Amino acid sequence: MRYLIKHGSIIDPAQRVATIGDILIENGKVVQVFDLAEMAPENEALGENIEVINALGCVVAPGFTDLHTHLREPGEEHKEQIATGTLAAARGGFTTICAMPNTNPPHDRAAVIRQVRQIARREGHVRVDIIGAITIGRQGQTLTEMAELVEAGCIAFSDDGSPVQDPTVMRNALTYASMLGVPIMSHCEETRLNAGWAMHEGVVSTRLGLPGYPAAAEETQIARDIALAELTGAHLHICHVSTAGGVALIRHAKQRGVRVTAEVTPHHLTLTDRWVLGSLAAFDPEIPPPEPVRTTGNRRGRKKAESVQHGLGIRSWLDPRILPPYDTSTRVSPPLRGEEDLEALIEGLRDGTIDAIATDHAPHARVDKECEYGLAACGISGLETALGLVLTLVHRGEMDLVHIAAKLTEGPAQVLGRAPATLHPGARADVVVFDPDHPWTVDTAHFASRGKNSPLQGQQLKGQVMLTMSGGVIVFRRGDFGKDIRTIRHASRLDGILSGE
Amino acid sequence: MQLQTSATQNAESNQERRRHVFDLDDFSRAEIEEVLDTTESMKEILSREIKQVPTLRGKTIVNMFFEESTRTRISFELAARSLSAGVINFSGRGTSVEKGESLVDTVRTLQSLGADVLVIRHSQSGTPYLVAQHFQGSVINAGDGCHAHPTQALLDLFTIREKLGHIDQLKVVIIGDILHSRVARSNLWGLTKMGARVTLCAPPTLFGAARFWQAAWPTINISYNLDEALDGADVIMALRLQKERQQAGLLPSLREYSRFFALTDERLDYARDHALVMHPGPMNEGVEIMPEVALSSHSVISDQVANGVAVRMALLYLFTT
Numbered sequence: 147m148r149y150l151i152k153h154g155s156i157i158d159p160a161q162r163v164a165t166i167g168d169i170l171i172e173n174g175k176v177v178q179v180f181d182l183a184e185m186a187p188e189n190e191a192l193g194e195n196i197e198v199i200n201a202l203g204c205v206v207a208p209g210f211t212d213l214h215t216h217l218r219e220p221g222e223e224h225k226e227q228i229a230t231g232t233l234a235a236a237r238g239g240f241t242t243i244c245a246m247p248n249t250n251p252p253h254d255r256a257a258v259i260r261q262v263r264q265i266a267r268r269e270g271h272v273r274v275d276i277i278g279a280i281t282i283g284r285q286g287q288t289l290t291e292m293a294e295l296v297e298a299g300c301i302a303f304s305d306d307g308s309p310v311q312d313p314t315v316m317r318n319a320l321t322y323a324s325m326l327g328v329p330i331m332s333h334c335e336e337t338r339l340n341a342g343w344a345m346h347e348g349v350v351s352t353r354l355g356l357p358g359y360p361a362a363a364e365e366t367q368i369a370r371d372i373a374l375a376e377l378t379g380a381h382l383h384i385c386h387v388s389t390a391g392g393v394a395l396i397r398h399a400k401q402r403g404v405r406v407t408a409e410v411t412p413h414h415l416t417l418t419d420r421w422v423l424g425s426l427a428a429f430d431p432e433i434p435p436p437e438p439v440r441t442t443g444n445r446r447g448r449k450k451a452e453s454v455q456h457g458l459g460i461r462s463w464l465d466p467r468i469l470p471p472y473d474t475s476t477r478v479s480p481p482l483r484g485e486e487d488l489e490a491l492i493e494g495l496r497d498g499t500i501d502a503i504a505t506d507h508a509p510h511a512r513v514d515k516e517c518e519y520g521l522a523a524c525g526i527s528g529l530e531t532a533l534g535l536v537l538t539l540v541h542r543g544e545m546d547l548v549h550i551a552a553k554l555t556e557g558p559a560q561v562l563g564r565a566p567a568t569l570h571p572g573a574r575a576d577v578v579v580f581d582p583d584h585p586w587t588v589d590t591a592h593f594a595s596r597g598k599n600s601p602l603q604g605q606q607l608k609g610q611v612m613l614t615m616s617g618g619v620i621v622f623r624r625g626d627f628g629k630d631i632r633t634i635r636h637a638s639r640l641d642g643i644l645s646g647e
Numbered sequence: 648m649q650l651q652t653s654a655t656q657n658a659e660s661n662q663e664r665r666r667h668v669f670d671l672d673d674f675s676r677a678e679i680e681e682v683l684d685t686t687e688s689m690k691e692i693l694s695r696e697i698k699q700v701p702t703l704r705g706k707t708i709v710n711m712f713f714e715e716s717t718r719t720r721i722s723f724e725l726a727a728r729s730l731s732a733g734v735i736n737f738s739g740r741g742t743s744v745e746k747g748e749s750l751v752d753t754v755r756t757l758q759s760l761g762a763d764v765l766v767i768r769h770s771q772s773g774t775p776y777l778v779a780q781h782f783q784g785s786v787i788n789a790g791d792g793c794h795a796h797p798t799q800a801l802l803d804l805f806t807i808r809e810k811l812g813h814i815d816q817l818k819v820v821i822i823g824d825i826l827h828s829r830v831a832r833s834n835l836w837g838l839t840k841m842g843a844r845v846t847l848c849a850p851p852t853l854f855g856a857a858r859f860w861q862a863a864w865p866t867i868n869i870s871y872n873l874d875e876a877l878d879g880a881d882v883i884m885a886l887r888l889q890k891e892r893q894q895a896g897l898l899p900s901l902r903e904y905s906r907f908f909a910l911t912d913e914r915l916d917y918a919r920d921h922a923l924v925m926h927p928g929p930m931n932e933g934v935e936i937m938p939e940v941a942l943s944s945h946s947v948i949s950d951q952v953a954n955g956v957a958v959r960m961a962l963l964y965l966f967t968t
Contacts, residue, residue, distance in 0.1 A: 344772070352859035355772040355793030355832055429672055470780060471669075472773030516751050518771035520792070 147618070148172045150192065152631070154201030154579060156181075158208065159552035160559075160566035169206060171575045174618030178571055199628035201579050204612055207551045208567035209241025209272075209576030211558035212529070213331070213409050214306075214385060214504035217243075217274070219265065220258070221250025226509040226596045228262070229269040231529070234507070234595035236271045236622035238529040239554075239611040241567075241576035243272060243507075246306045247279040254279040254290045256298040263299055271621045272614075273576075275301045275562075277331060280319045284308045289319055296326045301562055304331035306385065307479065307524075311337060313370060320380035329381040329407065329561065334367035334392070335480070344520040346419040346481040354422060354472065356520065359481050361389040368392045372399045375406055383561055384408040386506050388480040390490030397499040407561045409504035410491050412535035413478065413526055413601075416464065418485055421476045421601055422519075424469035464538065468604050474515045474522035475601040478508070492544055495553060502557035503550075505532045509597020527590070527597030534607030537582055541608055547582060575618035579628070584610040665966055667786045669775050670795035671836035679804065679840060685961035686805050686954070692729065693957055702964055703732035708764040709757055711778075712789070713739045716768055718928060718952060719789050719798070723766050726959035732764075750774070754781045764967045767791070772829075785967040793827050799927050800833035802958040804841060806951050807882055810923055815842035820876050820918075822848045822908060823886030823935050826855045830927045831886060835864045844868070848876040849908065852897040873908055877917035883945075884925045885910045885936045901934055910936045915945060923947050 149171040156179065157164050167181040170192075212235065218226035228245075235243045245262065247253035253262065259276050266274035278300035282288045285308070292303060303323055309332065310316045316332075323330050340359040345351050347358025368384055372395060375382035387393060387408050399406045420427050469476070476482060494500040508525025515522050536554075539545040556566040567576055585608050590598035614622040671679065692700055708727045712720050720736065727734045739753075757765065763784045767775050772792030779786040790796040807814055819838055825831045825847050838845050846868040847860060854860055857869045870876035877883065888904065898904050910924065924936075924945040932938045941948060 347855070347859075349859045349862040352855060353832070353863045355791075355795070355829060357793075358855065426672065471776045513749065517749060518769070518777060519773045520771045 148192075148196040149199055149615070149618070150196055151199045151201050151206055151577070151579065151628075154204050154206030156206045156569060157548055157551045158569045159548060159556040160208070160568040161570055163569075164548050169569060169577070171577070171615070171618050174575055176569050176571055176573045176575050176577075179569060198631050199579070199613065200631045201612075201628060203583075204579050204581045205547065205551070206569070206577060206579050208555045208569055208573075209578050209614060209616065210239045210533075210554040211242040211244075211502075211562075211567065212240045212505050212507065212532075213244050213383075213502055213558045213561060214411075215243040215245055215507045215529070216248060216509065216525070217245045218249065218509060220261065224511050224596070225514070227269075228265045228274065229271070230594055230596045231507070231509070232266070232269075232271040232274060233622070234527075234529040234593060236614045236616070237594050237611060238505075238532050239578035239580055239614055240529060241272045241578070241614065241616045241621075242275060243529075244275045244277050244301065244562075246277055246304060247284065248307050252279045252284050253277065253295070253300070254282050254284070256291070256294050259295055259298040259300060272616050275299075277302045277304050279303065280305045280310055280330065281315065286310045286312055286315060289315070289322060292322055292326060296328060300328070302329045302331050302383065304333065304385065306331070306333045309333045309335045309337065309367065313374065316371065317374050317378060320374055320378040320382065324378060324380035327563065329383040331383040331385050332367075332371045333385045334364050334371060334387075336363045336367045339363035339366065342520075343481070344477065345422050346483045348419055348484050350419040350422055356422070361391055361483065361487065364389050364480055365391040365395060368395050372396070372404055372406055375399070376402070376404045379405065381405045381407070386411050386414065386480060386504065387491070387494070387500065388414045388483050388487060390487045393490045393494035393499055397494065397497070400499060407501045408494075408499065409502045409558075409561070410495060410500045411506045412503060412528060412532045414480070414483065415488065415491055415495070415503070416535050416538055417466075417476075417482050417601065418488055419482050421466040421469065421482055422472060423466065424471040424473050424476075425467050426471045427467050464602075464605050469601060472519040473601065474517065474519055475526070475599050475603065477519060477522045477524055478506075478526050479524035492539065496545060496549070501553070501561055503532070503536055503553045504558065505529050507595070507597075508599075509595050510599045511596075512598070515599050525597075525599060526601065527593060527595050527599050529595060530593050531588055531600060531602050531607065533580060533611055534586070534588075534609050535602070537609035538607070540582065575615055577615040578611060579613040580609060580611045582609045584608065584612075586610050667775070667779050668797050668962055668966060669779075669786070669788050671797050671800055671833050671840065674836070674840065676840050679801070679837060682801055682958070682961050682965065683805050683808055685965055686801075686957045689729075689957040689960040689964070690954070692960070699729050699731055701731045702968065703727070703730040706732045706763040706967070707761060708732045708734050708766060708963070709762045710734065710736045710766045710789075711739070711753075711757075712737070712768040714768050714770045714790070716790070718955070719768065722952070722955040723789060723959050725956045726963060729956070729960055730963055732963070735762075750777065751781050754778050758782050758784075764963065787962060787967075790829055792829065793832070794829050795833045796829040796927075797833045798955070798959055798962065799830050800837040801962070802951055802955045803834055803884070803925060803927075804837050805954050805958055806925065806947055807923065809954070810947055810950070811881060811921065814838070817843045817881040818846065818879055819843045819882040819884065820846045820848055820880045821884045821886065822873060822876070822910065824853050824888050824892060825849050825860070825886070826853050827889070827892070828886050834884065835867065839864055839866055843882075846870055846876050846880075848873050850898065850904070853892070873914060874917055877914055880918040880922055882923045882925065883910060883915075883918060884927075886927065887929060888931055888935045905934055909934065910940050912937065912939050912943070915940060915943070925951060928952070
């Protein structure tokens with residue numbers, strides 16, 4: 147099948163290209179990109195067997211890569227399966243996802259890696275890469291057979307939720323992995339500093355009487371791992387940095403030339419510990435009333451002016467007050483942090499300290515979350531809201547669209563040492579088409595993911611994926627998106643969202 | 648602090664009665680005063696020869712105590728019986744998850760069995776909010792983790808008002824394990840709303856981080872010196888110090904804690920002559936409070952216990968009928 151995606155606003159961060167034009171896709175590859183000046187010829191000239199997709203007003207970008215996904219299979223199929231998780235990824239615009247090893251059995255031997263890859267090939271909707279465990283059973287003691295795991299297809303190593311506490315084990319892991327040319331992805335948490343934690347340690351935890359996870363518990367571990375990366379010369383990747391201090395440590399390390407990269411989640415970029423207050427935030431005088439989502443006048447110049455009026459206490463039109471207090475959907479590791487952390491994360495993303503946006507998609511069953519706050523499982527089902535969340539940064543004027551797209555495409559590819567996904571002719575046709583202005587209300591009942599655990603239930607987001615293509619095959623399409631081609635025939639003037647950039 | 652919201656306005660104009668008592672953070676001053684006034688009427692009932700009125704006849708109140716408690720449970724039971732309600736005591740050991748049965752399932756079961764009011768004590772902060780999401784009747788928080796103990800705070804407020812005539816402008820000093828104290832947190836809301844000047848006094852390890860307390864309740868003072876803190880105090884509340892705090896490394900020794908932070912006869916001299924000494928119980932005599940202080944003429948500890956029944960009657964009467 148051949149496709150012509152017409153009149154989209156093409157963003158190709160790898161090529162530093164942002165233009166309006168058409169993309170021709172054939173045999174699973176991008177064949178040609180026509181920009182505004184030389185629009186593709188009409189269908190007749192392109193011959194038979196071609197579908198035209200009207201992407202007018204939408205962004206067309208390389209498919210996103212998620213460095214941090216929990217697929218739960220094998221072992222916890224009631225929470226997620228490779229089939230449902232990869233469909234959720236496709237709905238979120240992701241064409242490559244990296245599966246974390248927190249499964250049962252974990253990704254600690256070649257047989258498990260081969261099994262997961264086989265299921266992914268058979269049932270997956272998008273490409274699945276495998277992250278191996280650093281230690282056997284993720285116990286933090288004995289290194290896995292890393293070379294064999296890389297041979298079996300692992301692209302990185304992590305013990306994620308069970309961070310390696312012994313510094314010598316971490317040193318050896320980094321040193322050994324440097325031979326294999328793959329990063330160690332470190333979930334940085336000094337577990338002796340946050341025993342029994344339920345949420346970020348701060349004013350809100352003090353008020354709610356919940357045991358805190360101090361920022362220092364993340365920062366001390368980041369500092370340790372950076373020192374070890376410096377010692378070993380290995381590539382260290384910091385997972386889901388969540389604190390201002392962590393961002394500063396990574397920034398300084400990069401300035402010194404340490405091989406360190408970092409990711410941040412959409413929820414840490416947009417939500418704070420105030421979300422645990424839920425409706426009790428109504429009794430906090432600092433929060434201004436929420437702004438309604440504007441559905442008209444959606445040109446960027448105006449939006450910028452409006453967005454700066456938002457108070458810092460509430461992120462955009464997202465409103466924690468529709469949640470009950472202590473809602474377990476807000477429990478996540480690392481926890482939602484304070485306002486100053488959030489500001490530092492955005493700044494880190496802007497200045498290049500943070501390389502990639504990664505979802506830490508962590509689906510859970512209802513029973514894991516329908517319980518007391520301190521006993522609830524940690525995690526947010528994030529693949530299907532990731533784009534809508536990070537676009538709030540664009541709508542508030544804090545980041546531009548090209549930059550955000552780069553952190554979802556080029557950034558993660560660089561972390562993995564890969565050529566960045568691109569829309570250059572000859573590239574594999576992993577493509578996402580999204581409408582950055584489309585307002586929608588999050589309803590977890592419609593998630594493809596089995597995990598309905600999201601604090602965003604009922605929130606309005608702006609920006610939604612319309613179509614996702616993996617290797618030239620449409621793996622997700624919202625309704626009849628792009629099938630009505632009448633408008634493009636008559637489009638006399640294109641004023642896409644890139645005007646004024 | 649500005650706390651005007653539609654919820655409190657509703658409560659003030661009596662258009663919509665609250666159904667649950669989670670904490671005092673969403674109570675207005677007028678609402679607290681209404682509870683205290685009603686408590687006086689209830690106290691009168693308790694002084695009668697027949698200490699019972701038929702107000703809640705036919706209602707079923709379930710005391711769900713997932714944590715050890717003698718006085719609070721008995722106090723709620725007496726309050727319910729004085730209002731002629733049926734009382735069922737349900738004591739679960741440990742948490743629902745540990746038992747393998749979900750708390751929410753238990754609540755749904757009690758709903759189906761026809762319970763009207765759930766009184767809940769639980770070791771996990773925030774649990775009453777979860778219970779209320781799955782229960783159509785009223786939920787009253789009898790203490791949740793380190794979060795809140797609103798009935799204790801209300802009985803403390805009532806006792807202060809009863810003894811000193813008012814709460815506004817009084818200097819109240821709360822001493823001890825602030826970090827883990829639900830009593831301290833609920834009293835901070837209640838006392839600051841009623842216009843008291845509150846000083847918290849403890850070694851810094853029993854605050855976690857003092858700046859967070861200052862940010863959460865901006866009008867309070869924080870002190871690490873008990874003699875100074877007690878200067879001119881009208882009310883002194885000592886909190887129970889759990890021995891585990893020392894084992895967790897928060898204190899060098901109980902001996903040192905007692906030397907610098909126990910309420911002694913000598914230290915009482917710094918306070919005003921009419922100063923009240925309060926303690927939510929159970930006491931560790933010789934650790935946070937000396938026996939002679941607990942038994943002195945300043946002590947209103949037994950009044951607190953007695954007033955607890957009347958306060959709980961007032962809450963049941965006001966919010967569950």
